[in-house]
Amino acid sequence: MVPDRDWYLRPVLDVARDLLGATxxxxxxxxxxxxxxxEVEAYDGETDPGSHAYRGQNRRNATMFGEPGHLYVYRHLGLHHCVNVVCGPPGTASAVLLRAxxxxxxADLARSRRLASGVVRADRDIARGPARLTVALGLHLSDDGADVTDPHGAVVLETPAVEPSLVERSLVEPVETSAAVVRTGPRVGVSGEGGSADRFPWRLWLAGEPTVSAYRPAPVRP
DNA sequence: CGGCGGATCGACT
DNA sequence: GTCGATCCGCCGC
Structure with a gap:
């Protein structure tokens, strides 16, 4: 099914969890x-030091401050693009970064897009990492603001008929279950802006998935 | 397989 | 002028 806008009108961690397994x-x-x-990461708007919204609204991040259910696409390091899904009420600027x-x-089309900007070693690497995922989908800056709740739109998000995901802390042994297991950990590449941001495990991924990008702890700044 | 360094540009401190 | 929510190639083990 294609979730409506209200599905995104929830706390960012809830949306992030439910995006895992969605297509x-x-x-x-x-x-x-x-x-x-x-694999996804949650960013909690203006109150989150790791978020692009932390220093308030500007022309680049305006989409995050708008309606939930839209894509926020931005350029990173001049070379790459990354994609978020906006969630929460307008004005809160919460969003979920799609990492893998x-x-x-x-697959053929996705692979050819990757080949245009590099070399693909394995199928699981086609959309492993936020910038690779963006290339695989063929998204670019002009897709900023796209509405993923429109079933006839160019970019559509769909959830499985049943989504019995189970959230579990990263340091706890996996629970025996047939349901998808969600693991959590610190976000990638977020220094913590004073050490406060990454006490929260806001990176979420599906346990055992080969497409999940390699874990790298956030760099510690003196 | 893991660590390291360079690329490249718009927004902003 | 500085700095990223990164990727890739190269190097060594």
Whole structure:
């Protein structure tokens, strides 16, 4: 099913958890690419030192301050682009960064997009990492603001018929279950801005997924 | 397989 | 002028 806008009108950690296992589909003239999301990070708006919204609204991050259910696309380090899904009430600027996914449709098209900007060693690397995921889907800055709740839109997010995910702390042994197991840990590349931000495990991923990007602890600044 | 360094540009302290 | 929510190639083990 395609969740409506209210589905995104929730606390960012709830949305982040439920995005795991969901599929994001992009349709272009070239064809269709569909990703099953395996790794995300939550960013909690103006109160979150790790968020682009921390220093308030500007032209670049304006989409995050708007309606939930839209994509926030930004340029990173001049070379790359990354994609978020906006959630929470307008004005709160919460968003979920999409970090990795498994290609479930359009693998050839996704692979060709990756080849245009580098070399792909394995299928699981096609959308492993936020910038790679963005390339695989063929998204760019002009897709900022795209509405993923429109079933006929160019970018659509769908959830499985049943989503019995189970959140579990990263330092606890896995629970025996047939349901998808969600693990959590510190966000990647967020220094903590004074050490406060990453006491919270706001990186979430599906346990055992080969498409999840390698764990790297946030760098510690003196 | 893991660590290291360079690339590259818009927004802003 | 500084600084990133990163990726890739190269190097060594």
């Amino acid at each position: 994001l589909t992009r349709r272009t003239a070239d064809g269709v690419v569909s990703l099953r999301l395996t 996914g498994e290609v479930v449709d359009g």
